[in-house]
Amino acid sequence: MKHLIDSMDLSIEELEELFTLSKEIMKDEDKYRFSCEKKLMSTLFYEPSTRTRFSFEAAMLRLGGKVIGFSEASTSSASKGESLPDTIRTVGSYVDLIVMRHPKEGAPRYASLTSDVPIINAGDGGHQHPTQTLTDLLTIIEIKGKIENQTIGLCGDLKFGRTVHSLIKSLSKYEGINFILISPPELKIPEYIKKEILLKESIPFIEVETLEEVMGDIDVLYMTRVQKERFFNEADYVRLKDTYILDNKKLISAKKDLAILHPLPRVNEISPEVDSDPRAVYFKQAKYGMYVRMALIIKMLGAI
Amino acid sequence: MLYIDSISKGIVIDHISPGLGFRIFQYLKLEKSDYTVALIINAPSKRKGKKDVIKIEKHTDLDLRIIGIIDPDVTINIIRNEKIVEKIQLSPPQKVEGVIQCKNPRCVTSTEDNVTQTFSLLDKKELSYKCDYCDHIYNWEM
Numbered sequence: 204m205k206h207l208i209d210s211m212d213l214s215i216e217e218l219e220e221l222f223t224l225s226k227e228i229m230k231d232e233d234k235y236r237f238s239c240e241k242k243l244m245s246t247l248f249y250e251p252s253t254r255t256r257f258s259f260e261a262a263m264l265r266l267g268g269k270v271i272g273f274s275e276a277s278t279s280s281a282s283k284g285e286s287l288p289d290t291i292r293t294v295g296s297y298v299d300l301i302v303m304r305h306p307k308e309g310a311p312r313y314a315s316l317t318s319d320v321p322i323i324n325a326g327d328g329g330h331q332h333p334t335q336t337l338t339d340l341l342t343i344i345e346i347k348g349k350i351e352n353q354t355i356g357l358c359g360d361l362k363f364g365r366t367v368h369s370l371i372k373s374l375s376k377y378e379g380i381n382f383i384l385i386s387p388p389e390l391k392i393p394e395y396i397k398k399e400i401l402l403k404e405s406i407p408f409i410e411v412e413t414l415e416e417v418m419g420d421i422d423v424l425y426m427t428r429v430q431k432e433r434f435f436n437e438a439d440y441v442r443l444k445d446t447y448i449l450d451n452k453k454l455i456s457a458k459k460d461l462a463i464l465h466p467l468p469r470v471n472e473i474s475p476e477v478d479s480d481p482r483a484v485y486f487k488q489a490k491y492g493m494y495v496r497m498a499l500i501i502k503m504l505g506a507i
Numbered sequence: 508m509l510y511i512d513s514i515s516k517g518i519v520i521d522h523i524s525p526g527l528g529f530r531i532f533q534y535l536k537l538e539k540s541d542y543t544v545a546l547i548i549n550a551p552s553k554r555k556g557k558k559d560v561i562k563i564e565k566h567t568d569l570d571l572r573i574i575g576i577i578d579p580d581v582t583i584n585i586i587r588n589e590k591i592v593e594k595i596q597l598s599p600p601q602k603v604e605g606v607i608q609c610k611n612p613r614c615v616t617s618t619e620d621n622v623t624q625t626f627s628l629l630d631k632k633e634l635s636y637k638c639d640y641c642d643h644i645y646n647w648e649m
Contacts, residue, residue: 287619307615309640313622328613330641395642398629435612 206315206322207499210333210369215376222341224498224507225491232265235497238506239268245298246272247290248325249305250432254467254489255325255334259302262496266506271298288317295320299504306432321503329363329430335466336369337499338492343423345491346462346484352379354420359427359447359472361386366466367427368396375400382408383417387446389439390429414447419456424449426465426472426485450474457482464488515589518569520561521582525549528559531581534573534606535561542566572600576634576647601628607636611643 207213213221228235244263248256251274260270287305291314294301301318303311304325311324326332343350355374361367361384371392374380382401384392391410401408411417418424429444431437448471449463465473465485477483501507523531528548537544543564552558563569567585574581575597585593603626609616616622616638626636626645634647 286621287615288621305615306613307618308611308613308642309615309638310619312640313615313619327615328641330613393642395629395637395644398635398644399637399642 206311206318206324207333207503208311208315208322208324209331210336210373212333213373218337218340218373218376221337221495221498221502222344224501225341225495228497229494235266235501237267238501239263239266239504242266242268242300242504242506243298244268244270244272244300244302244500245294246270246274246325247294247301247303247305248272248274249276249303249310250326251275252304252326254492255304255332256302258489258493259323259325259334259496259500262493262500265493266497266500268500272302287314291318291322300500323499323503326365328365329368330365331369332365332466333369333373334496334499335366335492336373337495338488339366339370339425339464339466340373341491341495342464342484342488343462346487347423347460350374350377350380353422354381354383356383356385356414356417356421356424357427358385358414358424358449360390360429360443361392361427362390363430364427367425368393370425371396372400375404375406380406382406383421384408384410385412385414385417385447386410387412387443389443390446414449414453415456418453419458421461422458423462423464424457426463426469428465428468428470428472445471447472448474449477451476451480454480454482513589514562514564514586516567516587517562517564518567518571519584519586520563520571520574521558521584522552522554523559523561523581524555524578525557525559527578528561531559531574531577532561534577535569535571537561537563540566571595571597573603573606575599576603576606576636579634599628599631599634602626603628603636607645607647609638609641609643610645611638611641614638614641614643616640 263270302323302325308328308330315322431440461482463483532546545562547560549557576599583595584591607626625639629635629637636645
Protein backbone atom coordinates (compact mmCIF):
# COMPACT_ATOMS: atom_id res chain seq x y z
CA MET A 204 0.00 0.00 0.00
CA LYS A 205 1.67 3.20 -1.14
CA HIS A 206 -0.92 5.98 -0.82
CA LEU A 207 -4.59 6.11 0.14
CA ILE A 208 -6.15 8.78 -2.05
CA ASP A 209 -9.44 7.26 -3.21
CA SER A 210 -11.58 4.67 -1.46
CA MET A 211 -11.19 2.52 -4.58
CA ASP A 212 -7.45 2.25 -3.86
CA LEU A 213 -8.24 -0.59 -1.45
CA SER A 214 -9.35 -4.03 -2.62
CA ILE A 215 -11.89 -6.06 -0.65
CA GLU A 216 -9.00 -8.20 0.68
CA GLU A 217 -7.11 -5.10 1.88
CA LEU A 218 -10.29 -3.75 3.47
CA GLU A 219 -10.85 -7.06 5.25
CA GLU A 220 -7.25 -7.07 6.51
CA LEU A 221 -7.73 -3.57 7.90
CA PHE A 222 -10.97 -4.48 9.63
CA THR A 223 -9.46 -7.63 11.11
CA LEU A 224 -6.53 -5.62 12.47
CA SER A 225 -8.90 -2.92 13.79
CA LYS A 226 -10.82 -5.57 15.72
CA GLU A 227 -7.57 -6.99 17.13
CA ILE A 228 -6.52 -3.53 18.27
CA MET A 229 -9.91 -2.97 19.90
CA LYS A 230 -9.56 -6.28 21.71
CA ASP A 231 -5.99 -5.82 22.92
CA GLU A 232 -4.82 -2.25 22.42
CA ASP A 233 -1.89 -2.68 24.76
CA LYS A 234 -0.24 -5.05 22.30
CA TYR A 235 0.09 -2.22 19.77
CA ARG A 236 1.22 0.52 22.16
CA PHE A 237 4.73 0.70 20.67
CA SER A 238 3.97 -0.39 17.08
CA CYS A 239 4.91 3.00 15.64
CA GLU A 240 7.61 3.98 18.11
CA LYS A 241 10.24 6.16 16.36
CA LYS A 242 7.80 6.92 13.53
CA LEU A 243 6.74 10.47 12.73
CA MET A 244 3.49 11.44 11.03
CA SER A 245 2.62 14.86 9.62
CA THR A 246 -0.91 16.24 9.54
CA LEU A 247 -1.19 18.87 6.80
CA PHE A 248 -4.66 20.34 7.28
CA TYR A 249 -5.27 23.16 4.80
CA GLU A 250 -8.91 23.20 5.88
CA PRO A 251 -10.31 23.20 9.43
CA SER A 252 -11.11 19.86 11.00
CA THR A 253 -11.52 18.71 14.55
CA ARG A 254 -12.47 15.07 14.59
CA THR A 255 -10.53 13.77 11.60
CA ARG A 256 -7.29 15.46 12.67
CA PHE A 257 -7.72 14.49 16.33
CA SER A 258 -8.68 10.98 15.29
CA PHE A 259 -5.47 10.61 13.25
CA GLU A 260 -3.32 12.21 15.92
CA ALA A 261 -4.87 10.13 18.70
CA ALA A 262 -4.38 7.01 16.57
CA MET A 263 -0.68 7.74 16.03
CA LEU A 264 -0.03 8.70 19.66
CA ARG A 265 -1.76 5.53 20.88
CA LEU A 266 0.62 3.55 18.64
CA GLY A 267 3.64 5.19 20.27
CA GLY A 268 4.41 7.45 17.29
CA LYS A 269 4.82 11.21 17.13
CA VAL A 270 2.95 13.90 15.19
CA ILE A 271 3.83 17.29 13.69
CA GLY A 272 1.64 19.45 11.47
CA PHE A 273 -0.57 22.46 10.98
CA SER A 274 -4.32 22.84 11.26
CA GLU A 275 -5.00 25.69 8.86
CA ALA A 276 -3.42 26.93 5.64
CA SER A 277 -2.66 30.39 7.04
CA THR A 278 -0.03 28.92 9.36
CA SER A 279 1.73 27.05 6.55
CA SER A 280 4.00 28.10 3.68
CA ALA A 281 0.99 27.86 1.36
CA SER A 282 0.15 31.37 2.61
CA LYS A 283 3.50 32.53 1.19
CA GLY A 284 2.59 31.07 -2.19
CA GLU A 285 4.55 27.82 -1.97
CA SER A 286 3.35 25.16 -4.40
CA LEU A 287 1.84 21.95 -3.09
CA PRO A 288 4.58 19.67 -4.54
CA ASP A 289 7.29 21.80 -2.87
CA THR A 290 5.56 21.55 0.51
CA ILE A 291 5.12 17.81 0.11
CA ARG A 292 8.75 17.21 -0.92
CA THR A 293 10.00 19.23 2.05
CA VAL A 294 7.69 17.72 4.67
CA GLY A 295 8.29 14.26 3.18
CA SER A 296 11.98 14.59 3.98
CA TYR A 297 11.15 14.96 7.69
CA VAL A 298 8.41 12.41 8.30
CA ASP A 299 7.38 8.81 7.53
CA LEU A 300 3.73 9.46 6.65
CA ILE A 301 1.66 12.46 5.53
CA VAL A 302 -2.03 12.88 6.34
CA MET A 303 -3.51 15.66 4.28
CA ARG A 304 -6.77 17.58 4.11
CA HIS A 305 -7.20 20.19 1.39
CA PRO A 306 -10.13 22.29 0.12
CA LYS A 307 -9.18 21.66 -3.51
CA GLU A 308 -10.44 18.45 -5.09
CA GLY A 309 -7.66 16.20 -6.31
CA ALA A 310 -4.98 17.93 -4.19
CA PRO A 311 -3.93 14.68 -2.43
CA ARG A 312 -3.65 12.90 -5.81
CA TYR A 313 -1.47 15.75 -7.09
CA ALA A 314 0.61 15.62 -3.90
CA SER A 315 1.08 11.86 -4.24
CA LEU A 316 2.76 12.33 -7.64
CA THR A 317 5.81 13.92 -6.02
CA SER A 318 5.80 12.30 -2.60
CA ASP A 319 8.36 9.73 -1.45
CA VAL A 320 6.36 8.92 1.68
CA PRO A 321 2.82 7.52 1.83
CA ILE A 322 0.00 10.07 1.67
CA ILE A 323 -3.41 9.59 3.22
CA ASN A 324 -6.25 11.71 1.89
CA ALA A 325 -8.12 13.06 4.93
CA GLY A 326 -10.68 14.82 2.73
CA ASP A 327 -10.34 16.90 -0.45
CA GLY A 328 -13.07 19.49 -1.03
CA GLY A 329 -16.38 17.85 -1.89
CA HIS A 330 -14.61 14.92 -3.52
CA GLN A 331 -13.36 12.00 -1.40
CA HIS A 332 -12.80 11.06 2.22
CA PRO A 333 -11.55 7.46 2.18
CA THR A 334 -10.71 7.11 5.88
CA GLN A 335 -14.24 8.19 6.82
CA THR A 336 -15.35 5.33 4.57
CA LEU A 337 -13.14 2.90 6.48
CA THR A 338 -14.82 4.21 9.63
CA ASP A 339 -18.30 3.77 8.12
CA LEU A 340 -17.60 0.26 6.87
CA LEU A 341 -16.14 -0.89 10.20
CA THR A 342 -19.19 0.58 11.97
CA ILE A 343 -21.57 -1.31 9.67
CA ILE A 344 -19.65 -4.56 10.26
CA GLU A 345 -19.58 -4.09 14.04
CA ILE A 346 -23.23 -3.08 14.34
CA LYS A 347 -24.87 -5.20 11.62
CA GLY A 348 -22.41 -8.09 11.55
CA LYS A 349 -21.92 -7.82 7.77
CA ILE A 350 -21.79 -5.38 4.86
CA GLU A 351 -23.31 -7.51 2.09
CA ASN A 352 -27.01 -7.74 1.16
CA GLN A 353 -28.30 -4.55 2.74
CA THR A 354 -30.24 -1.50 1.67
CA ILE A 355 -28.23 1.62 2.34
CA GLY A 356 -30.06 4.94 2.54
CA LEU A 357 -27.91 8.02 2.01
CA CYS A 358 -29.62 11.25 2.96
CA GLY A 359 -28.87 14.97 2.65
CA ASP A 360 -26.09 16.56 0.63
CA LEU A 361 -25.15 13.87 -1.85
CA LYS A 362 -23.57 16.33 -4.27
CA PHE A 363 -20.81 17.85 -2.15
CA GLY A 364 -20.80 15.20 0.58
CA ARG A 365 -17.39 13.64 0.02
CA THR A 366 -18.03 10.93 2.62
CA VAL A 367 -21.02 9.79 0.55
CA HIS A 368 -18.97 9.57 -2.66
CA SER A 369 -16.24 7.50 -1.03
CA LEU A 370 -18.75 5.26 0.74
CA ILE A 371 -20.75 4.47 -2.41
CA LYS A 372 -17.54 3.60 -4.24
CA SER A 373 -16.44 1.16 -1.54
CA LEU A 374 -19.86 -0.38 -0.91
CA SER A 375 -20.16 -1.07 -4.64
CA LYS A 376 -17.52 -3.77 -4.20
CA TYR A 377 -19.77 -5.81 -1.92
CA GLU A 378 -22.54 -8.22 -3.00
CA GLY A 379 -26.23 -7.42 -2.79
CA ILE A 380 -26.06 -3.72 -1.94
CA ASN A 381 -29.07 -1.52 -2.83
CA PHE A 382 -28.88 2.23 -2.58
CA ILE A 383 -31.67 4.67 -1.77
CA LEU A 384 -30.44 8.19 -2.45
CA ILE A 385 -32.46 10.83 -0.62
CA SER A 386 -31.72 14.45 -1.50
CA PRO A 387 -33.25 17.62 -2.91
CA PRO A 388 -32.75 17.88 -6.71
CA GLU A 389 -29.98 20.49 -6.23
CA LEU A 390 -27.90 18.14 -4.08
CA LYS A 391 -28.19 14.91 -6.06
CA ILE A 392 -25.29 12.51 -6.43
CA PRO A 393 -22.69 13.65 -9.03
CA GLU A 394 -22.91 12.24 -12.55
CA TYR A 395 -19.52 10.55 -12.33
CA ILE A 396 -20.63 8.42 -9.37
CA LYS A 397 -23.75 7.36 -11.27
CA LYS A 398 -21.98 6.64 -14.54
CA GLU A 399 -18.75 5.19 -13.28
CA ILE A 400 -20.06 3.18 -10.35
CA LEU A 401 -23.82 2.64 -10.11
CA LEU A 402 -24.75 2.29 -13.79
CA LYS A 403 -21.47 0.68 -14.88
CA GLU A 404 -21.64 -1.99 -12.18
CA SER A 405 -25.46 -2.36 -12.51
CA ILE A 406 -25.99 -1.63 -8.82
CA PRO A 407 -29.67 -1.09 -7.95
CA PHE A 408 -30.43 2.45 -6.79
CA ILE A 409 -33.37 4.83 -6.58
CA GLU A 410 -33.40 8.58 -6.08
CA VAL A 411 -36.13 10.11 -3.92
CA GLU A 412 -36.76 13.47 -2.30
CA THR A 413 -38.36 12.52 1.03
CA LEU A 414 -37.10 10.32 3.81
CA GLU A 415 -40.60 9.26 4.91
CA GLU A 416 -41.42 7.40 1.70
CA VAL A 417 -38.45 5.01 2.03
CA MET A 418 -37.76 4.82 5.78
CA GLY A 419 -39.21 1.31 6.21
CA ASP A 420 -36.94 -0.16 3.51
CA ILE A 421 -33.60 0.97 4.90
CA ASP A 422 -31.11 -1.20 6.84
CA VAL A 423 -28.40 1.45 7.23
CA LEU A 424 -29.30 5.14 7.17
CA TYR A 425 -26.38 7.45 6.48
CA MET A 426 -27.28 11.03 7.36
CA THR A 427 -25.12 13.95 6.17
CA ARG A 428 -24.83 17.63 6.89
CA VAL A 429 -25.46 20.27 4.23
CA GLN A 430 -22.05 21.92 4.37
CA LYS A 431 -21.91 25.71 4.23
CA GLU A 432 -18.27 25.68 3.08
CA ARG A 433 -19.16 23.88 -0.18
CA PHE A 434 -21.53 26.58 -1.44
CA PHE A 435 -20.40 29.58 -3.47
CA ASN A 436 -23.78 31.20 -2.90
CA GLU A 437 -24.99 31.63 0.68
CA ALA A 438 -28.64 31.96 -0.38
CA ASP A 439 -28.55 28.39 -1.76
CA TYR A 440 -27.11 27.12 1.51
CA VAL A 441 -29.78 28.84 3.60
CA ARG A 442 -32.53 27.46 1.36
CA LEU A 443 -31.28 23.86 1.52
CA LYS A 444 -29.74 23.47 4.98
CA ASP A 445 -32.87 22.31 6.80
CA THR A 446 -34.26 20.00 4.11
CA TYR A 447 -33.94 16.85 6.23
CA ILE A 448 -34.20 16.62 9.99
CA LEU A 449 -34.34 13.11 11.43
CA ASP A 450 -36.48 12.89 14.56
CA ASN A 451 -38.31 10.21 16.55
CA LYS A 452 -41.50 10.73 14.55
CA LYS A 453 -39.77 9.91 11.27
CA LEU A 454 -38.27 6.78 12.86
CA ILE A 455 -41.68 5.26 13.69
CA SER A 456 -41.80 3.39 10.37
CA ALA A 457 -38.09 2.41 10.47
CA LYS A 458 -36.81 -1.15 10.92
CA LYS A 459 -36.09 -2.26 14.50
CA ASP A 460 -32.50 -3.13 13.59
CA LEU A 461 -31.82 0.01 11.56
CA ALA A 462 -28.37 1.55 12.06
CA ILE A 463 -28.20 5.35 11.90
CA LEU A 464 -24.77 6.63 10.92
CA HIS A 465 -23.47 10.19 10.51
CA PRO A 466 -19.89 11.23 9.72
CA LEU A 467 -20.23 14.16 12.18
CA PRO A 468 -20.17 17.03 12.93
CA ARG A 469 -23.93 17.22 13.14
CA VAL A 470 -25.70 20.56 13.05
CA ASN A 471 -29.44 20.00 13.16
CA GLU A 472 -30.06 17.21 10.63
CA ILE A 473 -30.47 14.71 13.47
CA SER A 474 -32.58 15.90 16.39
CA PRO A 475 -30.84 15.33 19.78
CA GLU A 476 -33.88 13.25 20.87
CA VAL A 477 -32.65 10.52 18.49
CA ASP A 478 -29.33 10.19 20.37
CA SER A 479 -30.87 7.95 23.04
CA ASP A 480 -32.36 5.59 20.44
CA PRO A 481 -30.23 2.39 20.39
CA ARG A 482 -30.28 2.56 16.60
CA ALA A 483 -28.24 5.80 16.67
CA VAL A 484 -24.63 4.66 16.39
CA TYR A 485 -22.86 7.84 15.26
CA PHE A 486 -20.87 8.36 18.44
CA LYS A 487 -19.70 4.74 18.43
CA GLN A 488 -18.78 5.38 14.79
CA ALA A 489 -16.34 8.14 15.85
CA LYS A 490 -14.52 5.68 18.14
CA TYR A 491 -14.34 3.02 15.43
CA GLY A 492 -12.78 5.73 13.24
CA MET A 493 -9.81 6.05 15.55
CA TYR A 494 -9.24 2.28 15.66
CA VAL A 495 -9.45 1.84 11.90
CA ARG A 496 -6.99 4.73 11.47
CA MET A 497 -4.63 2.97 13.90
CA ALA A 498 -4.86 -0.12 11.71
CA LEU A 499 -4.30 1.96 8.56
CA ILE A 500 -1.22 3.72 9.97
CA ILE A 501 0.28 0.37 11.03
CA LYS A 502 -0.31 -1.09 7.55
CA MET A 503 0.97 1.95 5.66
CA LEU A 504 4.12 2.15 7.74
CA GLY A 505 4.64 -1.60 7.58
CA ALA A 506 4.78 -1.50 11.37
CA ILE A 507 3.48 -5.02 11.91
CA MET B 508 -11.57 24.56 -57.58
CA LEU B 509 -8.51 25.72 -55.71
CA TYR B 510 -5.63 23.38 -56.56
CA ILE B 511 -3.03 22.34 -54.05
CA ASP B 512 -0.19 20.04 -55.07
CA SER B 513 -0.16 16.44 -53.99
CA ILE B 514 2.66 15.57 -51.65
CA SER B 515 5.34 12.93 -52.05
CA LYS B 516 5.93 12.40 -48.35
CA GLY B 517 3.83 13.48 -45.41
CA ILE B 518 0.36 13.25 -43.89
CA VAL B 519 -3.03 14.02 -45.37
CA ILE B 520 -5.84 14.42 -42.87
CA ASP B 521 -8.94 14.06 -45.02
CA HIS B 522 -12.71 14.16 -44.53
CA ILE B 523 -12.53 16.55 -41.60
CA SER B 524 -15.99 17.86 -40.76
CA PRO B 525 -16.31 21.44 -42.05
CA GLY B 526 -15.25 23.90 -39.39
CA LEU B 527 -13.07 21.49 -37.44
CA GLY B 528 -10.01 21.77 -39.69
CA PHE B 529 -8.79 24.93 -38.01
CA ARG B 530 -9.29 23.40 -34.54
CA ILE B 531 -7.22 20.35 -35.49
CA PHE B 532 -4.62 22.68 -37.02
CA GLN B 533 -4.40 24.52 -33.69
CA TYR B 534 -4.30 21.41 -31.50
CA LEU B 535 -1.47 19.95 -33.61
CA LYS B 536 0.29 23.33 -33.22
CA LEU B 537 0.88 23.41 -36.97
CA GLU B 538 1.21 27.20 -36.95
CA LYS B 539 4.59 26.65 -35.28
CA SER B 540 5.83 24.19 -37.91
CA ASP B 541 8.80 25.01 -40.12
CA TYR B 542 7.59 22.76 -42.93
CA THR B 543 4.88 23.23 -45.55
CA VAL B 544 1.35 22.82 -44.28
CA ALA B 545 -1.90 23.45 -46.15
CA LEU B 546 -5.26 23.91 -44.47
CA ILE B 547 -8.11 23.65 -46.93
CA ILE B 548 -11.57 24.51 -45.73
CA ASN B 549 -14.94 23.85 -47.35
CA ALA B 550 -13.56 21.60 -50.11
CA PRO B 551 -16.24 19.66 -52.02
CA SER B 552 -16.83 16.14 -50.67
CA LYS B 553 -18.89 13.28 -52.11
CA ARG B 554 -19.34 11.81 -48.64
CA LYS B 555 -20.05 14.93 -46.63
CA GLY B 556 -20.94 17.65 -49.16
CA LYS B 557 -18.16 19.78 -47.74
CA LYS B 558 -15.01 18.89 -45.87
CA ASP B 559 -11.80 20.35 -44.48
CA VAL B 560 -8.40 18.86 -45.38
CA ILE B 561 -4.93 19.32 -43.88
CA LYS B 562 -1.80 18.40 -45.82
CA ILE B 563 1.50 18.23 -43.99
CA GLU B 564 4.62 17.87 -46.09
CA LYS B 565 7.64 15.73 -45.25
CA HIS B 566 6.75 14.89 -41.65
CA THR B 567 5.00 11.64 -40.75
CA ASP B 568 5.80 11.41 -37.05
CA LEU B 569 3.22 13.76 -35.50
CA ASP B 570 1.18 12.63 -32.51
CA LEU B 571 -2.26 12.50 -34.11
CA ARG B 572 -4.18 10.84 -31.26
CA ILE B 573 -5.77 14.11 -30.21
CA ILE B 574 -7.72 14.18 -33.48
CA GLY B 575 -9.62 11.16 -32.17
CA ILE B 576 -11.54 13.35 -29.74
CA ILE B 577 -12.01 16.31 -32.08
CA ASP B 578 -13.31 14.44 -35.10
CA PRO B 579 -13.11 10.62 -34.97
CA ASP B 580 -14.46 10.29 -38.56
CA VAL B 581 -11.44 11.75 -40.33
CA THR B 582 -9.27 9.72 -42.67
CA ILE B 583 -5.54 9.93 -42.07
CA ASN B 584 -3.24 8.88 -44.90
CA ILE B 585 0.50 8.54 -44.46
CA ILE B 586 2.20 9.22 -47.79
CA ARG B 587 5.61 8.00 -48.92
CA ASN B 588 6.91 8.10 -52.50
CA GLU B 589 3.58 9.66 -53.55
CA LYS B 590 1.70 6.57 -52.39
CA ILE B 591 -0.54 5.95 -49.39
CA VAL B 592 1.49 3.54 -47.27
CA GLU B 593 -0.72 3.60 -44.19
CA LYS B 594 -4.28 4.52 -43.29
CA ILE B 595 -4.83 5.32 -39.64
CA GLN B 596 -8.17 4.56 -37.99
CA LEU B 597 -8.71 6.83 -35.05
CA SER B 598 -10.44 6.16 -31.81
CA PRO B 599 -10.71 8.47 -28.81
CA PRO B 600 -7.48 8.24 -26.79
CA GLN B 601 -7.67 6.64 -23.33
CA LYS B 602 -5.63 9.48 -21.80
CA VAL B 603 -5.51 13.12 -22.81
CA GLU B 604 -2.75 15.33 -21.41
CA GLY B 605 -2.60 19.11 -21.53
CA VAL B 606 -5.54 19.54 -23.91
CA ILE B 607 -8.71 19.68 -21.83
CA GLN B 608 -9.01 22.27 -19.08
CA CYS B 609 -10.96 21.10 -16.01
CA LYS B 610 -14.03 23.28 -15.52
CA ASN B 611 -14.53 22.40 -11.85
CA PRO B 612 -13.65 25.55 -9.86
CA ARG B 613 -12.91 23.32 -6.85
CA CYS B 614 -10.33 21.25 -8.75
CA VAL B 615 -6.70 21.49 -7.65
CA THR B 616 -5.78 22.30 -11.26
CA SER B 617 -7.56 25.65 -10.86
CA THR B 618 -5.00 26.92 -8.33
CA GLU B 619 -1.74 25.04 -8.78
CA ASP B 620 0.37 26.58 -11.55
CA ASN B 621 2.46 23.69 -12.83
CA VAL B 622 -0.03 20.85 -12.79
CA THR B 623 -0.54 19.03 -16.11
CA GLN B 624 -4.22 18.55 -16.79
CA THR B 625 -4.86 14.88 -17.45
CA PHE B 626 -8.15 13.26 -18.36
CA SER B 627 -9.18 9.62 -18.84
CA LEU B 628 -11.78 8.33 -21.28
CA LEU B 629 -15.05 7.54 -19.51
CA ASP B 630 -17.47 6.87 -22.38
CA LYS B 631 -16.31 6.25 -25.93
CA LYS B 632 -19.74 6.83 -27.48
CA GLU B 633 -20.44 10.09 -25.69
CA LEU B 634 -16.79 11.20 -25.93
CA SER B 635 -16.81 11.96 -22.23
CA TYR B 636 -13.64 12.30 -20.21
CA LYS B 637 -12.99 12.40 -16.46
CA CYS B 638 -10.46 14.65 -14.73
CA ASP B 639 -7.79 12.44 -13.15
CA TYR B 640 -7.65 14.73 -10.11
CA CYS B 641 -11.24 15.62 -9.20
CA ASP B 642 -13.29 13.16 -11.36
CA HIS B 643 -15.24 16.04 -12.96
CA ILE B 644 -16.77 14.90 -16.26
CA TYR B 645 -15.97 16.74 -19.46
CA ASN B 646 -18.08 16.15 -22.56
CA TRP B 647 -16.22 16.93 -25.72
CA GLU B 648 -18.28 19.41 -27.74
CA MET B 649 -18.25 18.69 -31.44
